[in-house]
Structures are given as C-alpha cells and as structure tokens.
Amino acid sequence: xxxxxxxxxxxxxxxxxxxxxxxxxxxxxxxxxxxxxxxxxxxxxxxxxxxxxxxxxxxxxxxxxxxxxxxxxxxxxxxxxxxxxxxxxxxxxxxxxxxxxxxxxxxxxxxxxxxxxxxxxxxxxxxxxxxxxxxxxxxxxxxxxxxxxxxxxxxxxxxxxxxxxxxxxxxxxxxxxxxxxxxxxxxxxxxxxxxxxxxxxxxxxxxxxxxxxxxxxxxxxxxxxxxxxxxxxxxxxxxxxxxxxxxxxxxxxxxxxxxxxxxxxxxxxxxxxxxxxxxxx
Amino acid sequence: xxxxxxxxxxxxxxxxxxxxxxxxxxxxxxxxxxxxxxxxxxxxxxxxxxxxxxxxxxxxxxxxxxxxxxxxxxxxxxxxxxxxxxxxxxxxxxxxxxxxxxxxxxxxxxxxxxxxxxxxxxxxxxxxxxxxxxxxxxxxxxxxxxxxxxxxxxxxxxxxxxxxxxxxxxxxxxxxxxxxxxxxxxxxxxxxxxxxxxxxxxxxxxxxxxxxxxxxxxxxxxxxxxxxxxxxxxxxxxxxxxxxxxxxxxxxxxxxxxxxxxxxxxxxxxxxxxxxxxxxxxxxxxxxxxxxxxxxxxxxxxxxxxxxxxxxxxxxxxxxxxxxxxxxxxxxxxxxxxxxxxxxxxxxxxxxxxxxxxxxxxxxxxxxxxxxxxxxxxxxxxxxxxxxxxxxxxxxxxxxxxxxxxxxxxxxxxxxxx
Numbered sequence: 001x002x003x004x005x006x007x008x009x010x011x012x013x014x015x016x017x018x019x020x021x022x023x024x025x026x027x028x029x030x031x032x033x034x035x036x037x038x039x040x041x042x043x044x045x046x047x048x049x050x051x052x053x054x055x056x057x058x059x060x061x062x063x064x065x066x067x068x069x070x071x072x073x074x075x076x077x078x079x080x081x082x083x084x085x086x087x088x089x090x091x092x093x094x095x096x097x098x099x100x101x102x103x104x105x106x107x108x109x110x111x112x113x114x115x116x117x118x119x120x121x122x123x124x125x126x127x128x129x130x131x132x133x134x135x136x137x138x139x140x141x142x143x144x145x146x147x148x149x150x151x152x153x154x155x156x157x158x159x160x161x162x163x164x165x166x167x168x169x170x171x172x173x174x175x176x177x178x179x180x181x182x183x184x185x186x187x188x189x190x191x192x193x194x195x196x197x198x199x200x201x202x203x204x205x206x207x208x209x210x211x212x213x214x215x216x217x218x219x220x221x222x223x224x225x226x227x228x229x230x231x232x233x234x235x236x237x238x239x240x241x242x243x244x245x246x247x248x249x250x251x252x253x254x255x256x257x258x259x260x261x262x263x264x265x266x267x268x269x270x271x272x273x274x275x276x277x278x279x280x281x
Numbered sequence: 282x283x284x285x286x287x288x289x290x291x292x293x294x295x296x297x298x299x300x301x302x303x304x305x306x307x308x309x310x311x312x313x314x315x316x317x318x319x320x321x322x323x324x325x326x327x328x329x330x331x332x333x334x335x336x337x338x339x340x341x342x343x344x345x346x347x348x349x350x351x352x353x354x355x356x357x358x359x360x361x362x363x364x365x366x367x368x369x370x371x372x373x374x375x376x377x378x379x380x381x382x383x384x385x386x387x388x389x390x391x392x393x394x395x396x397x398x399x400x401x402x403x404x405x406x407x408x409x410x411x412x413x414x415x416x417x418x419x420x421x422x423x424x425x426x427x428x429x430x431x432x433x434x435x436x437x438x439x440x441x442x443x444x445x446x447x448x449x450x451x452x453x454x455x456x457x458x459x460x461x462x463x464x465x466x467x468x469x470x471x472x473x474x475x476x477x478x479x480x481x482x483x484x485x486x487x488x489x490x491x492x493x494x495x496x497x498x499x500x501x502x503x504x505x506x507x508x509x510x511x512x513x514x515x516x517x518x519x520x521x522x523x524x525x526x527x528x529x530x531x532x533x534x535x536x537x538x539x540x541x542x543x544x545x546x547x548x549x550x551x552x553x554x555x556x557x558x559x560x561x562x563x564x565x566x567x568x569x570x571x572x573x574x575x576x577x578x579x580x581x582x583x584x585x586x587x588x589x590x591x592x593x594x595x596x597x598x599x600x601x602x603x604x605x606x607x608x609x610x611x612x613x614x615x616x617x618x619x620x621x622x623x624x625x626x627x628x629x630x631x632x633x634x635x636x637x638x639x640x641x642x643x644x645x646x647x648x649x650x651x652x653x654x655x656x657x658x659x660x661x662x663x664x665x666x667x668x669x670x671x672x673x674x675x676x677x678x679x680x681x682x683x684x685x686x687x688x689x690x691x692x693x694x695x696x697x698x699x
Contacts, residue, residue, distance in 0.1 A: 047558035049535025136362050224355045225345045237318050237348040242550040243531060245319075 039063055046246050063251040071226045072252055074111035075234030079259075082147050082230050083212045087205050089152035090159050094204070096106070096196060098163025099189050103175055113164060119157040128221055135222055144228050147219070151212055159204055166200040167193060202270040210260045231256040286689075307337040310484030311599040313344045314365040316352035325621035340599065352642035360384040364593035366600040372585040373656040373661055374494070380411050386590035389414045391601060398608060401628045408656055410583050417589035418608045419627040421617055425475060425582040425644030425657075428551055429485060429544035430537065433460070433568040441568040445483070445511065448571050452520050455543045462520040464542035467678060468670035474658035475546050477674055478582050481508045483573035487580035487653035494661040496699030500670075500692040509688070511573060513681045518542055526675050534558060546570070548584070549624065552638050567641045569649060580652030581645065584660060585627065669694035 006017055026033075034051070040060040041050075050056060099111050131150060132141070140146030170193065179190045219233040226234065235252050238245040264271055317326050323346055334342050345365065347355060352369075359365065360379060370376055379385050392399050392406065392415040399406070405419040434440065434451075442448040452462035467473045481490050485504050492498050498505065515521065522528075522536050530556065530671055536542035538558040545551060555565055568581065588607055590600040606612060613631035617624050625633060625643055633643045646654065659667040673687040 044557055044559070046531065047534055047554050048538050049532075132358070132362075141362055220351060220354070224351070224359060225347055227345075233351070236351055239318070239348050239350050242548070243319070243554060244529075246531075 025131050035253055036251045038247055039254050040251075043245070043247050059247070063247050064255075067248055067251045067255060069232065070248075071237060072231070072255065074226050075229060075231040076256065076259075078144060078226075078228060078234070079213060079230040079232070079256075080104045081144050082151070083209055085148045085154065086151040087208045089148065089203055090155040090208055091204055094154065094159030094187070095194065095201065096162045097160045098167050099193055101160070101164040102167030102170075103172075103193070106209045113161075116157045116160045116164075119154075120161065124154065125217070128217075131218075132221055141230050142162075142223050142225070144223075146229065147222050147230075150218060150222065151215070155208055155211065159208065162204055163197070163200060166197060169195055199270065202267065206263060206267045206271050209263055213260050295475070306339060307599050307602055308339040309341065309599060310596050311342045311367065311603060312594075312596070313342065313603070314352075314359065315346045316349045316369050317350040318346055318352075321620075322622055325616055329607065329612055329616060333603060337602075342675065357382075357384070360591050360593065364591040364595075366590060366594040366596045367603050368589055368590050368591060369420075370417065370587055371656070371660055372405070372417070372587050373660045375656075375660045376409075376416055376587070376589065377411055378664070380415040380416050384592050385416045386592050386594065386597060386600075387414045387416060388418070388590060388601070388604065391415070391418065391604065398605070401610065401630050402608060404629065404654075405585055405627050408648060409587065410656075415473055417587040418604045419585045419587050420607055420613070421622050421624045422583045422585040422627055423549040423624040424646055425479075425546070425548045425570075425584075426642070426645065427544050427546050427568050427570055428537075428638075429566055429568065430540060430564055432562075432564045433540055433543050441566075442571040444575070445573040449514065449518070450617065452515065452518060456519055460540070461522045461536065461542040462515070462544060464522045464533040464536040464545050465525045465678075466528035466530040467525045467675050468527060468529045468532075470668075470675055471657075471659055472530050472533075472547075473674035474667070474671050475548075475582065477508070477670075478510050478511065478655060478658050480573070481572040482580045482652065482655065483512055483570060483577065484508045485574070486577040487655065490580070490655060491653075491661070496663075496666070496695055500688050500695055506634050506684075506688070509677065509684055513684070515519040516678055516681045518645055521678065526679055535646055548582075548639055549642055553623065562637050567638050568644050578652035579649050581650045581654055582657050583625075583646055583650075583654045583656045589664075640664075666694060668699045669698075 006014060009017075035056065037118055038046075040058055040063065041055045042057050042059045042062075045051075048056075097116075101109060101116075135141045135146040135150065138146070140149065174192055174196075175188055178192050183191075213230075214232060215230070216232045219230050223229045223233070226237075231252075235256060237247060238248040239250060313330065315323070315326055317323050326346075327344070330344055332341060334340065348666050356368070356370065357379070357513075360368075361382075361384060364384075370379070376385065392402075392409075398418065402419060404414065405422070409415045409417050409419065431439075433455075437454050439451045439454055440447075442451050455462045465476070478490070481493070484507055484537065489498070489504065493505070522533065522542055525533065530547070530551075533545065534551070534554055535558070537555060538560060539544055552565070556562075562685050569581075572579065588604050590597060590604065594600055607616075608628055609628035609630045612627075613626035613628040616622055616628040617631070618634035619636045619639070623634070623636065623639070625639060625646070633639050655661055659671070673691045676683060677687055
C-alpha cells in the first residue's frame, strides 16, 4: 500500500516524522495565523512593527464590531444572494442537461457534450471585455442578477460534464425498467434518476458554493459599490487613500472565510466525494 | 446648539447663493461617485453632501462610495458605462486619458475670468488645464517634505539641513550613531518616485522636470544622470533602510517610530499614523527638502485631488452647482480641517486648520515654492512612462551600479510613450 503507514517504519523515522510534522504545519499555517492574530491586534501594533509578537492589547471585540458596523454585513449578504441562486441554477440546469446527454442517444450527443467540455478549456479572463459589454447592453451591469446569470452560464459547463458522467455510470436498466412500465420521461428523471443523483448534487453544490463565494475576478469586473459587490471585493473597502487598515481587513477576511469553511466541515464527506467522483471506475 | 447648526446651514446657504449659478433650488437627480472610502474623509464628504441636500430638499442625491484602489480600475468602466454626474479624481496627467477619451466634461465656463472660482482657486488652475480648457475643480491638496525625529537630531547635535552637503553630513552623523538616515518602503514604487521628484527638482529645477514629464528630454541626458548621481551618494553611504523594496510605506514607519531611522520623505498623510504610533509633536518635525544646485528656485510636490463632471452625466446643471458648492471657502475650510481630511484647502479664502504640520506646509507652499508646484511623479508623467521609470528607481535603490542599464531601459520606453 502506498504511502507506507508510518507505524511500519523504523523508530527513528517515526521520531523524525513526529518532530517535523508540527514544525511544517506551523510554517504552513503561519500566514493564516498572522491574519488571525492581526484581527485581534490594535492598529498601533502595525505602526510600531509588532507583526509576530504578543499583541500589545486585545481588541477582538472592537475590531470585529467595527467590521460589523461597516458595510461588511451588506457585502456578506450580497455574497449569499449571489452564491445561492448560482448554486441552485447551475445544479438544476446541469442535472437536466446531464440527464439528456447521459440517457438519450441522439445524433450530435457527443458533439454537444464535447462543446460543454471545450467551454471549460476557455480561460475565463479572455471573456472579460465581451461579458462586460454584454451585461451592459442587457442593463445588468452592476447588478447581482447580472453576476448570477454569468456565473450560472459559466459553471453549467463544468457541472454538466460532472453530471453526465455520473448519470452515465448509473445502471441503465433502471431507466429501461421504468420505460417498460410506461412512465413518462420527465417522471423517470424526477422519480428514478434524480434520487440516485443525490450524492452528486450534494458534492457539486459544495464545490460550486466555494467557487462562487471565492470569486474575485468577476466581482470586480461586473459590479461596483456596495449595492451589488460580494464580500471578496468588498473587503478592500478597508483600504484608505493612503493607509490600509490591516487589523480590520484581517477581521473582515476571517468573517468572509467562515461560510465556505463551515460549508466544508459540514459537508466534508461530499466535498471529497466531489473531487474524486468519476475518478475511479 | 440647534441654533448654531441652523446658523451654519444658513451661512452655507448664503455662500451657495453667492456662488452663482446655483442660486435657485435644485430639482431632479444628482449621482455622485466618491473614492473617499476611509472613515474620516467619508464622513466629511457625507456631511457636506447632507448640507447640500438640506439646501436643496427637492434634489434626489445618490452617493456611491468605492474604495480608493478599486476606484482606480473602475473609473474608465463607469465613466463610459454607467456615468455618475459628479466624481472624484486627480489633477494633471492622471486625468488626461479621460479627457482625451472625451469622458470628462469641459468646465471652462466655471473658471471664466471674474468668477469666484477663477479668483479663489487661481493657484491650481494650471493643474486642471489641458488644451487650454479646465476639466474639473480641486478640493484638497497636501505638502510633501521631510518628516524627521527632532529629538534624535538634537541628541546628535544636528540641525535642519540647508543644502545637500548638510544633508550628507547629517546623514553621516546618523549612520555613525548606528541609525539609518531615511526610512522608505518602496514595494509599491511611488515612494521612490517621491525621492526622484525632489532630487530632480532640486538638481535641475521645475522647468526641466516638467520638460522631462512632457517627454522632451532623454533619460540618458547628463543632467538626468546628475540627479541619479546625487541619489547614488545617499544610497551608497547606506542612508536608506535595508530591504526597502520589500516593504510597503506603512511598514517603513516602525523604523521611524522606534528611532532606528531618523527621517522620511513623505506626504502630510504620514503624520497621523506617526502620531498614533506614539510620536509627539515635540519628537516629530518637518523641514523642506534642502537645496542642491545653488540658485535654483525651490519647487514642491503637492498632489491635488479633484472633482469632475462626467461627459455622459445626465444632470450637468446640478453637477455644476455641486462643484461650485464644494470649492466655496466655507466648504473648503470645513472639509480640510484636522478632524476631517486634515489637509490643505485650495480656496485662497478658506482658512488652514491650526495644526503644526499643516501650518508649516502651507507656509512652505505659499512663501518658498517660487519654482512651481508639481503634482507628483505618477500624476505628472504619463502612466506608461511613470511605471517603467518607477521600476527603474526601485532597482536603482537596490543596485545603484546598474544605472546605465536602467537609464537605457527607461529611455527606450520614453521613445515609445510619447
């Protein structure tokens, strides 16, 4: 079995492993720890160069309440209002598209499927200008709807690939058996295939949720100001003309990172499943 | 208290009435985009806008505050896509691309001879003029200069340098005492550009500097080299803190606060964090960048922030009234006082807040800046040019021996940029 379990190696190896592991972990987590620590420091710690030492005073309540009295709750709300509809939209569309591509044999099936895959290979940055002009012409520039529609359109490609492969792997006999019973096609989808897709739907939802929540690029291209921007873009509102409020930005980042982290821990099982689904057949 | 408030509102009302075109109450909409995202300036702007609203209750004002850095990338976008009526920006070359793209409104009418604006803002008219027309109004500016640790200078028996030799000998004394002379965080390039501005303004003068900005002088010119030679003297003697290319400007402040560096060349905005970091006004002082070439008139950097009207604005009359209001001496005095922006008002009739550093800056700019007032390197030079040059400065501060290479490279960009 690879990797070899650590219990089976020599005592010296085990000792080295046990000593190195915490050190490497600390090193690895140092930036995150610094952010966490900065979020409870007073502003003056930064000014006097106390980056890694003990905080000169603990300002957790002050910093975090300042974050909540700023526009941050608004930005977080925006993030939810953008992320949740996108997850629902992308997953709903891709389940249906995946069903069609996975169950029906029609001419061009493979071509359509390849187009979905090819779309994934387009680097999204090159779409920046056309998408911005498109949202502008549609009157959706600087709106949450515009951002949601774009995200759905772009994520559906990846999701369809995922769903189609999952449905393809389901036993086709189930669909055939239902057909023999004379059940309408939409009922086959709804009562036979969809319940079987639950693990895929859960995995995909978690993945898409974190993708969209962490999106920064489209947030700054398609929106401006606190009426529509999600938290990833809004966090920089603690940057002033000359000074950056590092303690507030740290506190804000921690709060902004909580939903995807919570999502990950609550749905850990599905997350891992999502990453490996279809990898082993 | 209530009465006082009413009186203030009333007096501002009079001011607006006197300001000219805005005498009638305004109706309709006014959309304002601001980049004043940090708490104090934001509150200042919101208060002033609220007063404007109180004067014009029928006017429907929407304010959109965007954080300063994002604003810089979004401005082109919103000017063409979703234009506000009024917006904040910067003077001189920084507004040039938008003027040339036809995105800003020509407001020369507001600057016509004999108007209050023409009389009271005369000092900044040049910075807002492109092609003989004015494209906005200024609302605040601030001085640059050397902020230094007075207590350390006294301890070492040093005094404010009057010329470059003094500056070098002061620096030697600082280094001998185990300190660095100047702290600088040059990661984001503009801090080094401040040094170039001053060294070039002092070595070759304002007119030469502006010719350079206009692309008329080769970077390999011997006079430019002289500026770099002066800079090199400081770099080679170890005047600047180590690893300055890896620090942002805020990270350079701790050296000043703990006394391991004696001074910093910076804008007046450095005062507030230095005070918050624990320095008192007895410890912190300000002096003008000393003369280098004798006989050259002193010139200063004093970046000006501005208000403009978008060319695609829908409510230009309201926007003009707002611009007139924001530059009135009352609004200027209030906006720039220490509790608000803490900077200098541009209106000559406005009063400067009683702050040590604001007073010193104001005095310097009004009495000892005969050479002229520059905006700042990245506002005076075209963007492409400024970027390439500032990268060169950063390299020069770490590897002063690469000078020939660096100047060749910048010169190459100059040939293409103009």
